[in-house]
Amino acid sequence: KPVAWGYEGDIGPCNWHKYFPKAGGKRQSPIDIDTSATQYDGSFKPLRIHYDSHMCSSLTNNGHTFCMSVNSDQCNLSGGPLEDKYRLLQFHCHWGSDDTKGSEHTVDGHQYAAELHLVHWNTDKFKSADEAIEKNQGIAVLTAFIKAGKEHRGWNHVLSHFKDIKKVQGTSTVNEDFNPKCLLPENQTDYWTYEGSLTTPPCHESVRFIIFKEVVEVSSEQLAQFRSLCVCSSRKRDTGEDEHLVDNFRPIQPLNGRVVKASFQ
Ligand SMILES: NS(=O)(=O)/N=C1/NCCO1
Numbered sequence: 588k589p590v591a592w593g594y595e596g597d598i599g600p601c602n603w604h605k606y607f608p609k610a611g612g613k614r615q616s617p618i619d620i621d622t623s624a625t626q627y628d629g630s631f632k633p634l635r636i637h638y639d640s641h642m643c644s645s646l647t648n649n650g651h652t653f654c655m656s657v658n659s660d661q662c663n664l665s666g667g668p669l670e671d672k673y674r675l676l677q678f679h680c681h682w683g684s685d686d687t688k689g690s691e692h693t694v695d696g697h698q699y700a701a702e703l704h705l706v707h708w709n710t711d712k713f714k715s716a717d718e719a720i721e722k723n724q725g726i727a728v729l730t731a732f733i734k735a736g737k738e739h740r741g742w743n744h745v746l747s748h749f750k751d752i753k754k755v756q757g758t759s760t761v762n763e764d765f766n767p768k769c770l771l772p773e774n775q776t777d778y779w780t781y782e783g784s785l786t787t788p789p790c791h792e793s794v795r796f797i798i799f800k801e802v803v804e805v806s807s808e809q810l811a812q813f814r815s816l817c818v819c820s821s822r823k824r825d826t827g828e829d830e831h832l833v834d835n836f837r838p839i840q841p842l843n844g845r846v847v848k849a850s851f852q
Pocket residue numbers: 704706728784785786787794
């Protein structure tokens with residue numbers, strides 16, 4: 588029987604380690620990026636991000652976030668700090684109850700309104716995503732910070748499906764001409780990278796994070812649409828108050844001596 592976890596109350600992040608022991612590990616995510624302590628690494632080759640359109644298959648509300656699954660062997664990531672080739676599996680976001688919080692990673696203590704995770708698995712070393720997700724070097728997560736500003740037209744291709752996934756486990760089929768690459772910032776050469784973990788249970792320590800320095804803007808109305816997704820959390824079930832998904836970000840975890848590399852000086 589899968590163990591319930593969430594972002595508040597006794598099933599919240601402070602108790603995840605009780606049922607998911609890796610959540611108490613030494614290389615957990617997210618972390619704060621102290622830009623005065625990052626180390627420039629001149630050895631990184633250019634990041635190679637090759638996504639195609641028509642590769643997104645379905646959007647699901649998994650009770651913790653919306654998740655766009657991608658079913659293609661054409662969407663690949665390699666280069667940069669990566670030794671192997673990784674294939675895009677899904678993307679999702681983390682956000683908060685207002686525009687002042689929501690990202691999982693922070694930069695010099697600054698938290699953004701949301702954070703985009705494009706999850707890839709190592710197809711050179713492993714035979715399936717399920718195998719890769721718990722192995723060192725198994726996962727690479729391309730990450731972009733999101734702040735409130737001008738409307739982002741690309742995001743409307745995702746948000747237009749939200750009415751079909753209001754309820755938990757809701758799923759909507761996606762077959763329009765959409766390329767997730769449009770969700771990334773223009774500057775894809777400046778990023779930070781470090782070795783961490785899944786930020787959701789079971790928090791496997793299998794993740795290489797690649798975090799773009801340039802922040803993507805979406806409108807406040809688009810951010811409000813993120814928050815419009817429903818989740819059945821204990822607090823709301825009792826009070827019956829209007830169900831909304833809020834604060835689905837994990838708090839900052841100890842760095843434990845890890846060094847965050849920078850692709851830029
Ligand atoms: N937030 S995260 O680190 O991407 N976590 C997950 N869990 C399954 C896939 O990505």
